[in-house]
Amino acid sequence: MIKSRKESRRWIKRVWQHKMFYFFMLPGLIWFFIFSYVPLYGIQVAFRDYTFSGGFTGSPWAGLKYFQQFFNYYQSGDIIRNTVVISLLKLLIGFPMPIILALLLNEVRKIRFKKTIQTLSYLPYFVSWIVVVTLMQRLLTPYGGPVNELLGAFGADPIQFLNNPTWFYQIIVGSEIWKNIGWNSIIFMAAIAGIDQQLYEAAKIDGAGRYRQMWHVTLPGIRNVAIILFILAVGNLMSAGYEQLLLLNGPATASIGSVLDVHAINSGIREGRLSYAAAVGLFQSVIGLILILTVNRIARKISDVSLF
Amino acid sequence: MNRRWSVFSVVNYTLLTLVGFAMIYPFIYILAYSLNDGKDSMQGAIYFLPRKFTLENYAQVFDNARIWKAYQITLMRTVLGTFLHVTLCTLMAYALSKRTLPGRSFFTFYIFLPTIFSAGFIPFFITLQKLQLINTFWVYIFPLLYNFMHIIIIRTFLQGIPEELEESARIDGYGDFQIFLKIILPLSGPVLATISLFIGVAHWNDWFAGAYYVSNKDLIPVQTLLQEMLSEAEALSNSMQRAAQQGGQTVGSVSGAGATPESLRMALLVITVFPILCIYPFLQRYFVKGVMIGSVKG
Secondary structure, eight states: OOOOHHHHHHHHHHHHHTHHHHHHHHHHHHHHIIIIIHHHHGGGGGGBOOOTTTHHHHSOBOTTHHHHHHHHSTTHHHHHHHHHHHHHHIIIIITHHHHHHHHHHHTOOOHHHHHHHHHHHHGGGGSOHHHHHHHHHHHHOTTTOHHHHHHHHTTOOOOOOTTOHHHHHHHHHHHHHHHHHHHHHHHHHHHHHTSOHHHHHHHHHTTOOHHHHIIIIIHHHTHHHHHHHHHHHHHTTTOOOHHHHHHHOOGGGHHHHOOHHHHHHIIIIITOOHHHHHHHHHHHHHHHHHHHHHHHHHHHHHHSOOOO | OOHHHHHHHHHHHHHHHHHHHHHHHHHHHHHHHHTBOHHHHTTOOOOSSOSSBOSHHHHHHHHOHHHHHHHHHHHHHHHHHHHHHHHHHHHHHHHHHOTTOTTHHHHHHHHHHHHHSOOOHHHHHHHHHHTTOTTSTHHHHGGGSOOHHHHHHHHHHHHTSOHHHHHHHHHTTOOHHHHIIIIIHHHOHHHHHHHHHHHHHHHHHOOHHHHHTOOOGGGOOHHHHHHHHHHHHHHHHHHHHHHHHSSTTHHHHHOSOOOOHHHHHHHHHHHHHHHHHHHHHHHHHHHHHHHHHHHHHO
């Protein structure tokens, strides 16, 4: 940090020249401090007996008490398992779907048709989970819902889809895909559009048909994007989607549907056990961080593509 | 064109048509349901068009004081929240787009760091409590003032504006703020539209804050109202419908006209979804670009 006087004077001059830009940034710097860094500092309530008057730093020290409480809770094993199972299902089934959609759309030559399908596929992304769940309730109800009426036309008995453990995971994964497939395909469409057309020409000359071109040119072309998005998705493995699960999980499905996020929100905000809930949340964040770092490293070793 | 390709083509078009149908059909269905007489709808068998057309459901929804209030809250937070978010993020992005700004990479890292490791709900909630934002209208606004990804998207866009434009404006005697207002802003239409859509939709769709940070009934937005109706409505409509479908006098008891909680709920849903449906297709060109920048830089 030792600078010559001339250098530091020049630096100060440059800062002064940019004073207006610091002024533009100032509210943002304060905002990020209050809404991001103060909560980060506040993570310590997980190690304290939080009281409102004591706040982040004044509440008495509790050590690992709340972590023990969580791991001794008879359902904690279930909750962790459910979180991982639901995230994995979403990842394994949900992740390839936008890629498949992008590949199929890419083969369409009629531009108007392609644009229409794309526009329609973005629609569910723009509505809230409340709307999605309300739609599902209405469409899937065994009492006069169109889906069950269709099934009935084929002679099937009405099915109780919601609040039913048998259908719970299908509903969770299905609604997740329905809501996000179009939106998530945007980035893959962009990656496909960025592939050098000469590669296709070369493949054609080598006698490759549609499928071989897809396999040898298109898929490798979107590989890097897919790896990056996969790393990010694995980093989120410990959060199974709290909005969706807050709304779709009920008493009937609790044993397979309780997840970490929802457990933290309910025990913290609803029951007021803030320190306990903060401990659950911290556990979740730390595992998430470890996951993302691990997958990032593996990806870098195997494929030379990594997030950071 | 060989034969195998045309088989593929047929399958592909069929598949994609089904996808498109699956995306739009639920909305067609609730539109039909909301335009149909509530009691009549309980017999089921409504698919694309209302059977017994009525505007009664909408009339009752618009007549409901609580729904009006909630709609006002949603509109207010969306308009105010979007305006503030876009203004503040753009100012910050403009500063960060200056390559000559001392400390630029430090500030970028400063706003990036919280995206890798978040504190979780509870410390955030406690912060809101300490700021005395809980149970006020401002709990909808303040937490959504900035967003790292949005700042980066705007910054990337601004960096594409030729610097000569600014230089010549500076020679004409414009100050930094004037350049921002008269040169930068008018050229940023597409990216501002994109970010407005993103944040506007986030405000419009947020039910969580209303459900967990607010208990005052006058401050509940529409989405939270819908959420409160979820569980009530399901139980109610199922039992009504069960009664309607069983019991010999089915036709007699359901043939009366009038709205039901379920038909009102569908009307409310249509009103909630409609504004978004009208806006997003027109911004498609822009937000597709925004998503690309966001993911490349992220």
